[in-house]
Amino acid sequence: MKPWRQLGLAALAVVTLSAPVQAADVVIGMRSEPSSIDPYFHNLGPNNGMLGQVFDRLTDWTPGMDKIFGRAAESWKAINDTTWEFKIKKGIKFHDGSDLTVDDVIYSYERADGYEGGNSSFRTYTKGKTLKKIDDYTLHIMTDSPYPLMPNDTTTVMIMSSEAKGTGAADKNKGISAKDFNDGTAAIGSGPYKFVEWKKGDRIVLEKFDGYQGSMAQPWDKITFKFIKAEPARVAALLAGDVDMIDNVPTSDIERLKNEPKVSLSSGVSNRVIYLHMDQFRDSSPFVTTKDGKPMDKNPLKDARVRKAISMMINREAIVERVMEGVAIPAGQLLPEGFFGRSPNLSAEKYDPAGAKKLLAEAGWGDGFGLTIHGPNDRYINDAKIAEAIGQMLSAQGIPTKVETMPKNVYFKRASKGAEGGLPEFSFVLVGWGSGTGEPSSPLKSLLATHDKDKGKGASNRGRHSDAKVDSLLDQALATVDDTKRAALLAETTDLAIGKNQGIIPLHYQVNTWATRKGLKYNPRADERTTGIDLVPAN
Amino acid sequence: MSVFIIRRLLQAGLVVVVMSFIVFSGVFMVGDPIEILVSDDADQEERDRMIKSMGLDKPFIVQYGLFVAKAVQGDLGESFVFNEPALLLILDRMPATMELAVVALLIAVVFGIPLGVWAGLKPDSLASKSIMTGSILGFSLPTFWVGIMMILLFAVYLGWLPSTGRGDVQVILGMPISVFSWDGFSHVLMPAVNLALFKLSLVIRLARAGTREVMHQDYIKFARAKGLSDSRIILIHVMKNIMIPVVTVLGLEFGGLVAFSVVTETVFAWPGMGKLLIDSIGQLDRPVIVAYLMIIVFLFVFINLFVDILYSLLDPRVRLQDVKA
Numbered sequence: 001m002k003p004w005r006q007l008g009l010a011a012l013a014v015v016t017l018s019a020p021v022q023a024a025d026v027v028i029g030m031r032s033e034p035s036s037i038d039p040y041f042h043n044l045g046p047n048n049g050m051l052g053q054v055f056d057r058l059t060d061w062t063p064g065m066d067k068i069f070g071r072a073a074e075s076w077k078a079i080n081d082t083t084w085e086f087k088i089k090k091g092i093k094f095h096d097g098s099d100l101t102v103d104d105v106i107y108s109y110e111r112a113d114g115y116e117g118g119n120s121s122f123r124t125y126t127k128g129k130t131l132k133k134i135d136d137y138t139l140h141i142m143t144d145s146p147y148p149l150m151p152n153d154t155t156t157v158m159i160m161s162s163e164a165k166g167t168g169a170a171d172k173n174k175g176i177s178a179k180d181f182n183d184g185t186a187a188i189g190s191g192p193y194k195f196v197e198w199k200k201g202d203r204i205v206l207e208k209f210d211g212y213q214g215s216m217a218q219p220w221d222k223i224t225f226k227f228i229k230a231e232p233a234r235v236a237a238l239l240a241g242d243v244d245m246i247d248n249v250p251t252s253d254i255e256r257l258k259n260e261p262k263v264s265l266s267s268g269v270s271n272r273v274i275y276l277h278m279d280q281f282r283d284s285s286p287f288v289t290t291k292d293g294k295p296m297d298k299n300p301l302k303d304a305r306v307r308k309a310i311s312m313m314i315n316r317e318a319i320v321e322r323v324m325e326g327v328a329i330p331a332g333q334l335l336p337e338g339f340f341g342r343s344p345n346l347s348a349e350k351y352d353p354a355g356a357k358k359l360l361a362e363a364g365w366g367d368g369f370g371l372t373i374h375g376p377n378d379r380y381i382n383d384a385k386i387a388e389a390i391g392q393m394l395s396a397q398g399i400p401t402k403v404e405t406m407p408k409n410v411y412f413k414r415a416s417k418g419a420e421g422g423l424p425e426f427s428f429v430l431v432g433w434g435s436g437t438g439e440p441s442s443p444l445k446s447l448l449a450t451h452d453k454d455k456g457k458g459a460s461n462r463g464r465h466s467d468a469k470v471d472s473l474l475d476q477a478l479a480t481v482d483d484t485k486r487a488a489l490l491a492e493t494t495d496l497a498i499g500k501n502q503g504i505i506p507l508h509y510q511v512n513t514w515a516t517r518k519g520l521k522y523n524p525r526a527d528e529r530t531t532g533i534d535l536v537p538a539n
Numbered sequence: 540m541s542v543f544i545i546r547r548l549l550q551a552g553l554v555v556v557v558m559s560f561i562v563f564s565g566v567f568m569v570g571d572p573i574e575i576l577v578s579d580d581a582d583q584e585e586r587d588r589m590i591k592s593m594g595l596d597k598p599f600i601v602q603y604g605l606f607v608a609k610a611v612q613g614d615l616g617e618s619f620v621f622n623e624p625a626l627l628l629i630l631d632r633m634p635a636t637m638e639l640a641v642v643a644l645l646i647a648v649v650f651g652i653p654l655g656v657w658a659g660l661k662p663d664s665l666a667s668k669s670i671m672t673g674s675i676l677g678f679s680l681p682t683f684w685v686g687i688m689m690i691l692l693f694a695v696y697l698g699w700l701p702s703t704g705r706g707d708v709q710v711i712l713g714m715p716i717s718v719f720s721w722d723g724f725s726h727v728l729m730p731a732v733n734l735a736l737f738k739l740s741l742v743i744r745l746a747r748a749g750t751r752e753v754m755h756q757d758y759i760k761f762a763r764a765k766g767l768s769d770s771r772i773i774l775i776h777v778m779k780n781i782m783i784p785v786v787t788v789l790g791l792e793f794g795g796l797v798a799f800s801v802v803t804e805t806v807f808a809w810p811g812m813g814k815l816l817i818d819s820i821g822q823l824d825r826p827v828i829v830a831y832l833m834i835i836v837f838l839f840v841f842i843n844l845f846v847d848i849l850y851s852l853l854d855p856r857v858r859l860q861d862v863k864a
Contacts (some may be wrong), residue, residue, distance in 0.1 A: 001605075001862050033818075035620045035621055036622065038622075041622060042576070043578040043581070044578055046574075049724035050590075070760075094769075116620055117592050118589075118593065118622065119576035119577065119589065119619065119620065119622075120577040120578040120581045120586075120589060121586060121588075122583065123585055123738065124578075124580055124581055124582065124585060167605075177622075178621070178622040178623065179623055182621075182623070190661075199810060200621070200628070200631065200632070200810065200813050201632060201810035201815060201818070202705055202808075202810035203704070204702060205747055226703070226704055226705050227808065228704075228808040229805060229808065229814075229818070230805050230806050230808065232687050232690075233686075233687070233690060233702065233703050233805075233806050233807065233808055234808075235696060236687070236690040236691060236702050236703070237694075237702045237703045237808075239695040240690070240694035240695045240701070240702040241698070242694070242702045242703065242704070283677075295688075332838065338833070339722075349611075372554065407821075408575065408821075409569065409570040409575055409820070409821060409822070409823045410569060410570045412570070412571070412575065413571035415576045416571075416574055417571075425617075434578060434579065436578075436580055438578075438581070442580050446579070446580055446582075453583040453584075456582035456583060456584060457582075459580075459582045459583050460579065461584070487723060520770060532827045
């Protein structure tokens with residue numbers, strides 16, 4: 001080819017390439033990288049957030065998790081106690097041009113339900129459900145008993161094309177391996193963005209899907225997610241203008257970024273509550289001691305009054321103000337305001353040292369006792385500092401408290417099953433819980449219901465709180481289809497489990513902060529997800 | 540020489556076997572991958588299923604046996620996190636790290652040797668003293684801090700260089716390489732300098748010490764007496780003789796650059812192996828950790844072998860077959 005022709009072609013290429021590029025591409029600096037592009041491989045925040053842009057779900061949450069809207073589903077209703085009917089929108093196209101019908105939904109749910117390998121499947125949401133095709137656009141989902149949380153559960157499982165082909169063994173995961181998704185072959189969804197490439201440890205690139213039929217916004221032509229784990233580097237990348245937005249802004253940088261003219265901050269409360277578990281199942285708890293550190297044969301934490309007194313000794317306002325730099329909201333129950341099924345009666349426990357002292361004395365522990373608080377140091381925002389603050393507060397009020405924090409990869413095993421017989425090892429632990437279903441039944445079920453492997457309840461009940469009344473109220477709520485009645489039952493369960501029993505001590509709701517360059521804003525997502533769809537031009 | 544190489548390889552094999560056991564039992568004792576990977580609302584049944592599918596329900600010795608049985612066939616297991624072969628994950632990241640390490644090493648050599656020789660030739664001049672003081676900084680400043688400061692200065696305030704990540708990649712001779720485009724080079728520059736800083740100081744000090752020693756040798760005096768030019772004396776006679784310690788140390792350091800540039804890769808979000816290692820440790824991705832350390836053992840053994848051979852070329856007095864390692 002002649003040089004001048006090459007030049008001409010190059011110029012043409014530059015013109016055609018740069019035309020749509022203007023102001024419609026965006027780069028996002030993220031802390032956490034998904035572990036797969038396979039939508040059923042790993043039920044985890046970063047995966048669900050990233051892939052939700054590529055794959056539709058039947059239903060989905062608005063960013064604030066206050067409302068469920070239909071994505072692939074046009075409408076849904078319970079037609080009897082045990083059957084939900086979903087109408088699928090007509091005309092939805094997959095990225096390969098094929099139509100989305102009930103067959104694809106059933107295919108997807110089957111693959112999710114039968115997923116082999118992988119790191120925690122979506123079986124929690126598909127279990128006990130039978131999907132039946134009525135016609136191409138009508139789907140019935142049936143359960144054995146009344147199942148009110150159906151529209152909540154359908155916000156989880158993504159829908160892939162049943163025509164996607166893979167290279168794996170035919171009998172496993174429909175013959176499509178995680179690798180087929182990661183290189184893009186099988187990553188065929190119907191969401192607003194197409195998957196382009198994933199360079200592990202570096203970036204994921206998505207591109208606008210022109211044939212998108214749904215209601216979600218497509219503010220950008222191309223979205224590049226860069227994975228920058230180190231906090232100062234993430235902030236610097238934004239300041240240098242290399243990325244347009246970062247997530248998980250470190251709390252210590254928020255004050256500085258507020259004064260930065262090039263940057264705007266968007267923050268919103270999340271569905272994650274940080275709370276304390278207390279050993280309520282051992283008479284002699286390993287980390288509850290006498291004041292001078294000797295083992296005891298009595299466990300004061302079994303007394304609800306003692307638990308309440310501890311809660312009253314914690315100055316939540318101070319933790320939010322000093323440790324969290326103002327970026328958190330004191331908590332009195334499992335979910336922040338605005339969520340379904342919250343109790344109207346519970347607000348954050350007031351800091352009341354005198355009252356706590358009185359209550360302790362009343363319970364027969366006026367002289368105090370010794371405690372050790374355990375917590376992770378790399379899992380939640382400022383987790384180790386929170387544990388230290390609580391340690392100091394309790395120590396100052398007659399419960400000398402040692403603080404021990406450790407990396408999450410060591411911590412969670414010990415906190416869940418570190419002691420003999422697979423029992424929790426610690427007596428007093430700091431943990432967090434994000435409610436994926438957007439209402440309190442999931443944390444009530446996992447954290448406060450009696451630990452029972454066969455019933456699948458209390459899986460993360462690390463203090464082994466147990467109250468038959470709580471269990472039966474919760475069961476009743478889970479079987480009540482009527483929203484108003486169920487909300488009331490869930491509130492009542494929360495009142496009992498937290499308000500009266502003090503089964504756990506809620507500390508605060510996490511507030512997540514995103515920082516964008518001026519001229520953009522992020523619709524803060526209560527589910528802590530970072531997407532390109534929720535990043536929009538300001539005004 | 541071939542006897543030497545064979546013996547070395549046998550030793551390497553032994554080291555690898557011992558390492559595999561130590562590493563495997565080491566990661567076996569730390570934490571529980573299930574607790575890290577599982578979603579919060581999974582119930583006990585789901586957790587048990589995961590434990591089984593990852594083979595974590597078997598006793599340690601069985602797990603190790605299965606690992607060895609697969610490893611001898613070249614299969615180092617599948618990553619828990621990504622569900623892809625651990626070996627491929629690591630090899631996929633290797634070019635990025637190699638590229639960074641090579642550029643860093645070049646910076647260390649190209650700047651370090653002249654500066655060190657200069658400092659050795661004129662030990663009392665102001666320039667030499669500044670070079671030596673500078674090299675102390677290179678030794679003592681923490682990489683993490685220097686990296687952040689560089690980002691703040693060159694990316695945030697001056698805006699000359701991109702702050703993080705790797706640039707556009709071209710495939711050259713089958714290897715994805717980024718340094719040959721401006722975009723790629725501008726991305727690699729800061730992390731490479733950051734990584735090179737310590738090595739640079741080391742090379743300066745080695746070259747200076749070597750030069751000072753060599754300059755007083757008889758053969759230098761003789762060369763001068765013969766009337767050779769200064770440049771010839773320095774470039775041929777001095778250089779050749781100070782290279783032996785420099786090559787030895789750099790060989791070993793190169794292994795370190797490749798294997799453990801974790802801090803630099805983290806600060807600059809460089810998608811290399813070091814970042815993979817640290818992420819894998821955080822997520823208790825045991826197969827990747829084990830495979831990684833196995834590969835590193837191989838790497839070090841080969842670098843040592845390579846250095847020994849190079850050594851014999853630089854200094855004919857060294858005869859490899861005599862080395863009882």
